[in-house]
Amino acid sequence: MNDFYRNKNILVIVTGSISAYKSATLVREFVKSGAHVRVGMTAAAQKFITVQTLAVLSKHDVLTDLFRDEKAAVTHIEWAKWADMIFVVPATANIIGKIANGIADDAVTATVMASPAAKVIAPAMNDVMFNNDAVVRNLNLLKSDGWFIIDPAIGFLAEGYESQGRLPEPVTIINQAAIRIQARGGELKGKKLVITAGGTREALDPVRYLTNRSSGKMGYALAQVAAELGATVVLITTTKREELYGVREIVVTSTRDMHTAVVQEFSDADVFISSAAVSDYRPASQAENKIKKVGHENLTIELIQNPDILSDIGHMKKAGQIVVGFAAETQNVLASAQKKLSKKNADFLIANDVSNVDSGFDSDNNKVTILSRDKDPEKIELLPKIDIARAILDRVVKTLA
Ligand SMILES: Cc1cc2nc3c(=O)[nH]c(=O)nc-3n(C[C@H](O)[C@H](O)[C@H](O)COP(=O)(O)O)c2cc1C
Missing domain, CATH: 3.40.50.1950 (Flavin prenyltransferase-like)
Structure with a gap:
């Protein structure tokens, strides 16, 4: 509540x-x-x-x-x-x-x-x-x-x-x-934020897909807080959660759909926050009909790389635009996130260890570290996702000021 x-x-x-x-x-x-x-x-x-x-x-x-x-x-x-x-x-x-x-x-x-x-x-x-x-x-x-x-x-x-x-x-x-x-009088009044949420789904055939355990809760929390601060919010999501007042939702399925929607919305945006868990790979081809067991003793699926939304937006951003990424990792969390921050040309990288049972994917809580280009990493203890969203947007507000 x-x-x-x-x-x-x-x-x-x-x-x-x-x-x-x-x-x-x-x-x-x-x-x-x-x-x-x-x-x-x-x-x-x-x-x-x-x-x-x-x-x-x-x-x-x-x-x-x-x-x-x-x-x-x-x-x-x-x-x-x-x-x-x-x-x-x-x-x-x-x-x-x-x-x-x-x-x-x-x-x-x-x-x-x-x-x-x-x-x-x-x-x-x-x-x-x-x-x-x-x-x-x-x-x-x-x-x-x-x-x-x-x-x-x-x-x-x-x-x-x-x-x-x-x-x-x-x-x-x-x-x-x-x-x-x-x-009313919010700190993000007049700013447009594009936020992604949920796990993308990559179709294998008309009924099966590859996905991950992301629930979209973090993205929705970010959208809610951004709207509370008066921003114009576009939430590009793979999951439908509670309706948020003042938030425009675009529902997508695959990483490629999400990429197209983000590129389109980012051109006049002030901030992009990539909190969706996007699939790095997708099946090389999608079967037209349901894949049958008959004729397949073992089945090998070839995977090809998806576009990298965070990296593309990071390298597309112009002066004044802010890009925030998430790094969901299960090992070497900080080192991987630090690498990702510079490689993707992001302004902030939110590192979370999704191997924790009490935080991360599908949990109401999260425990993150905020990495930025010019400051030491800031560790944020286990908090409800709505408070994590407030902490992240607080950094964004200060950077925009
Ligand atoms: C069964 C019943 C249901 C009513 N439902 C409503 C309603 O949903 N909205 C409304 O504006 N008036 C409704 N009314 C009419 C108001 O109760 C009536 O205009 C009353 O004077 C309102 O007084 P109040 O604004 O001081 O509470 C209803 C009346 C009855 C008898």
């Missing part, structure tokens, strides 16, 4: 949509990510999910009434100050209209208006409502007021048919919001 929310104060406002039940998962996910969570509910929301459910999950009383007690404290002002972020999830057409037009006639709208926090809103409604002129107008107003709008997903609506209006899954909302909030 995203570390971005750790120790943050998050106010979740729930309104009267049929998808209000998903707010329970949203609150739980925020709590799991280490955030302090409070919940505000409109009167209509309480028809769909109970106050008690959200009070227990958030471990705090729920804000429902503007005039709820006679103490000196003004609850909605206190809560407005407390919040670092406000999430209106799900948001009805009604609440969107009220907030966009400055109406503060209940506990939640008064709190929203009194808060300088970062604000995220996830509309959920019938598709005709979502396309209604007033709703479109009001969402545009919120956008220009600096709200982060999480677009509804296309999917099966409560009305029984497929269209746009469905509340995205809570984890998607959480990840998308983290990327967008961090990207």
Whole structure:
């Protein structure tokens, strides 16, 4: 789960949509990510999910009434100050209209208006409502007021048919919001990063291929962090993992396909990060039909060399462009990586020992050493891949500056 929310104060406002039940998962996910969570509910929301459910999950009383007690404290002002972020999830057409037009006639709208926090809103409604002129107008107003709008997903609506209006899954909302909030004023704004991910596949026949154990997790982590820092990201990948907001994916299969896509995207890019595990070799020929056992006591497959993506891009780069390679090795890791750095004309080489069982291929963690042209190798201890990605991109940001 995203570390971005750790120790943050998050106010979740729930309104009267049929998808209000998903707010329970949203609150739980925020709590799991280490955030302090409070919940505000409109009167209509309480028809769909109970106050008690959200009070227990958030471990705090729920804000429902503007005039709820006679103490000196003004609850909605206190809560407005407390919040670092406000999430209106799900948001009805009604609440969107009220907030966009400055109406503060209940506990939640008064709190929203009194808060300088970062604000995220996830509309959920019938598709005709979502396309209604007033709703479109009001969402545009919120956008220009600096709200982060999480677009509804296309999917099966409560009305029984497929269209746009469905509340995205809570984890998607959480990840998308983290990327967008961090990207505002991000250090890679205006920069284009091309990142590769996954293991390439080299066909032997229509059903078989040669590949490796790469999962694509490192490349996806790099793409996520680059997007969080505001970059324009193109992820050229052989595997489809989670959808990342603001990342354009190009799905390829073989090393040659990946090479073509990288060369094309690199011409106007600022940075290339080669985290895919590309096959050095491919079968000399691909059988048109499935290779049969009959007639083959032993089968020898001739392999020929694939193009070297990192080396070609390294030698193609112009002044100002940065190239980062990965060296997955099982022996003499540092010496091999050092050689690769100069041979491929890369600016950084990330050496990882993939013989470790607790890191490297298919693991959520990685243990790497960052080699660069003018500094001593920097060893980074075992960390989640997302933190390794942050460490790598930190070096890239400093070099671009
Ligand atoms: C069964 C049912 C489901 C509803 N679902 C939605 C919805 O998904 N989105 C929406 O904008 N309004 C929906 N409404 C209408 C809102 O509940 C209504 O506009 C209400 O006034 C919203 O109040 P609030 O914005 O203060 O929560 C629904 C109403 C009912 C009865």
